[in-house]
Amino acid sequence: MAASHQDVQKKNEDQDNSSTTDPDSLIRSNDPLHPANHISDLCRRFYTLGWVTGTGGGVSIRHGNHIFLAPSGVQKEMMQPTDMFVMDFLTKQYVRRPQALKPSACTPLFLAAYTHRNAGCCIHTHSQWAVLITLICEAGLQNSAERNVFAIKEIEQIKGISRGGSGSDEIAEGGRKVGNLGYYDTMKIPIIENEAHEEDLTGALEKAIEEWPEACAVLVRRHGVYVWGKDVAQAKTQAESLDYLFQLAVEMHKLGLKWI
Ligand SMILES: CSC[C@@H](O)[C@@H](O)C(=O)COP(=O)(O)O
Ligand SMILES: [Zn+2]
Numbered sequence: 305m306a307a308s309h310q311d312v313q314k315k316n317e318d319q320d321n322s323s324t325t326d327p328d329s330l331i332r333s334n335d336p337l338h339p340a341n342h343i344s345d346l347c348r349r350f351y352t353l354g355w356v357t358g359t360g361g362g363v364s365i366r367h368g369n370h371i372f373l374a375p376s377g378v379q380k381e382m383m384q385p386t387d388m389f390v391m392d393f394l395t396k397q398y399v400r401r402p403q404a405l406k407p408s409a410c411t412p413l414f415l416a417a418y419t420h421r422n423a424g425c426c427i428h429t430h431s432q433w434a435v436l437i438t439l440i441c442e443a444g445l446q447n448s449a450e451r452n453v454f455a456i457k458e459i460e461q462i463k464g465i466s467r468g469g470s471g472s473d474e475i476a477e478g479g480r481k482v483g484n485l486g487y488y489d490t491m492k493i494p495i496i497e498n499e500a501h502e503e504d505l506t507g508a509l510e511k512a513i514e515e516w517p518e519a520c521a522v523l524v525r526r527h528g529v530y531v532w533g534k535d536v537a538q539a540k541t542q543a544e545s546l547d548y549l550f551q552l553a554v555e556m557h558k559l560g561l562k563w564i
Contacts, residue, residue, distance in 0.1 A: 327400035330370065330390045339365040339372035340385035342536060346427075347374070351381030353547070355429035361528060364414035365425045365536060369393045371418065375405035393418065409502035413509050413530055420513045423532035425539035433550035434529040438495050440557050442525060454523060456549055456563045457490040464545030465491055466538065467518045490564070492516065493546070495523040521546055 331340035346363050350356045356363075362380055365372045371391040374383055389407045390400035396415075398407070408414075410428050417423040441451050456462065463480045474482040485491055494516045496508040505524060512522045520542050521531040531546055533539030553563045 327390070328386075330400050331372075331385045331388050333385075337536075338385075339367045339370075340388045343372055343374060343388065344383045344385055346536070346540065347380040347383055350427075350429065353429075353431070355427075355431050355543075355547075356380040357430065360430035361428050362408050362410050363425070363427050364408070364410070366393065366418050366423065370399070371415070373411055373414065374408050375402060376408045377406070410530075412503050412506040416506060416510045416513060417530065417532035420510060421532055422534070423539070424535040426530060426532040427539050427543045428528060428530050429543060429547070430528040431547050431550065433547055433554055434523060435526060436554045437550040438523050438525040438527075440554065441495060452495045453492050454495060454550070454553070455490050455492045456553060458487060459549060459552060459563070460487065461545050461548050461552075462489065462491045463487060465542055466520055466533070491549070493519055493521050493523055493529075495525055497525050498527040 331338075333341060335341065336345065343363050343365060347356050350361065350363070355361050359377050359379060362374050364374070369392060371393050373389040373391060374380060375387050375389065378387065387402055387405065388400070389398055389402065389405075391397065391407075391411075392399050401407075413428070414426040417426040437454050441454055444451055462485050463478075465485050466481070466483055467485060476482045478487075480486060494512040496505065496512055499505050499508075509522050509524075509530065512519070516522075520533065521529055523529045529543075529546065529550075531539060531543040533542050556563050
């Protein structure tokens with residue numbers, strides 16, 4: 305029988321914990337699900353979706369007490385496991401730093417998802433659908449009091465979104481995961497304003513996370529979206545469901561249809 309994701313994760317954590325002396329052992333593994341390999345693979349896939357083009361966007365994975373982060377300003381779809389930074393989550397010190405590279409400017413935002421939501425993975429996309437939905441909300445075509453939130457209901461894909469990123473994998477009646485939103489629930493994603501520098505978004509993102517305990521993502525106006533989940537699978541499927549919903553709402557807007 306194939307090893308479960310939990311078995312693989314436990315094995316990787318054991319390897320990480322047994323190798324505190326050689327930083328490179330933190331990123332060297334034949335396991336495709338090892339975070340250093342997984343981030344590289346995910347970025348290649350996300351590039352084809354237009355989520356991480358032109359060096360924008362990124363992915364971070366928490367693995368035990370180690371946070372895996374990509375370098376800043378590099379072609380995200382070309383990254384290799386050896387390019388990864390590894391931070392000790394408890395001390396916030398880098399335990400592996402590739403020479404001549406800087407850690408992603410998204411690092412404090414990824415850390416907010418780990419600290420405030422106990423996330424296992426955080427994905428940042430520059431998807432044009434995410435950007436467009438923030439512009440449509442800004443244009444006040446919905447209730448002007450709601451320009452800082454994207455809300456949508458009665459679309460099947462909403463059932464792919466957990467309440468606050470803590471959904472159970474157990475399947476309830478109707479094919480919905482326990483802990484996920486239901487068809488008649490309203491999904492709400494807060495929108496914060498963009499800043500000139502990525503790290504300057506941290507305070508607003510932390511405030512939004514606090515004020516919207518059910519949200520699994522924060523949109524950044526004219527920029528993109530941060531999405532998290534308890535593990536890579538949940539972060540990835542939620543990023544996919546959200547992108548689907550953003551695109552759908554943009555297309556509905558073009559057709560003059562209302563989504564709420
Ligand atoms: C196209 S530059 C985009 C960056 O400024 C930023 O928004 C981003 O998402 C990626 O930052 P990075 O430091 O390269 O990981
Ligand atoms: Zn960005």
